[in-house]
Amino acid sequence: TLFEQLGGEAAVTAVTTQFYANIQADATVSNFFNGINMADQTTKTASFLCAALGGPKAWGGRNLKEVHANMGVTNDQFTTVIGHLRSALTSAGVAADLVEQTVAVAETVRGDVVTA
Numbered sequence: 001t002l003f004e005q006l007g008g009e010a011a012v013t014a015v016t017t018q019f020y021a022n023i024q025a026d027a028t029v030s031n032f033f034n035g036i037n038m039a040d041q042t043t044k045t046a047s048f049l050c051a052a053l054g055g056p057k058a059w060g061g062r063n064l065k066e067v068h069a070n071m072g073v074t075n076d077q078f079t080t081v082i083g084h085l086r087s088a089l090t091s092a093g094v095a096a097d098l099v100e101q102t103v104a105v106a107e108t109v110r111g112d113v114v115t116a
C-alpha cells in the first residue's frame, strides 16, 4: 500500500506536521486555522490520511464534507494546500512518483472541502 511505501504511521504523521507548518506559514490559507488546536488537527489529518493511503485503521472521525461545509474554501485555495502537502512530502525525501500518488489520494477530498 502507499501507507507502507511511505513508511507507516510515523512517516505520515511527520509529513502531516510539516504540511500544517507550511500552511501556517502561508497567509493566503493560514487564517482558516485561527483558533484551531494544531496538535489535534495534525493527529486527525494524519489518521485520515493513513486510512486513505491503505493503512490498517479505518477513519473514525467526522465526515469531511460536513466538517468543511461552511468554510468557503475555493478551488485555488485547495490547490495551494495540496502544494503544501507536495512540498512536505518532497522535503521528507519521498520519491517523486510516490509523492504524486499520495497527492492524488489527497485530491480525492477536493469535492468535500471546496465550497466556494
Ligand code: HEM
Pocket (backbone or CB within 6 Å): 029, 032, 033, 036, 044, 045, 048, 049, 061, 062, 063, 064, 067, 068, 071, 073, 077, 078, 081, 106, 109, 113
Ligand atoms: C478539519 C480547514 C483540507 C482533513 C478542518 C478544520 C479546518 C479545516 C479549519 C477544523 C474544523 C474544526 O475543528 O472546527 C481546511 C482547509 C483545507 C482543508 C482550509 C484546504 C484548503 C483538508 C484536506 C484534508 C483535510 C486536504 C485531508 C487530506 C481534515 C480532517 C479534519 C479537518 C481529517 C478533522 C475532522 C474531524 O474533526 O473529525 N479542516 N481543511 N482537510 N480537515 Fe481540513
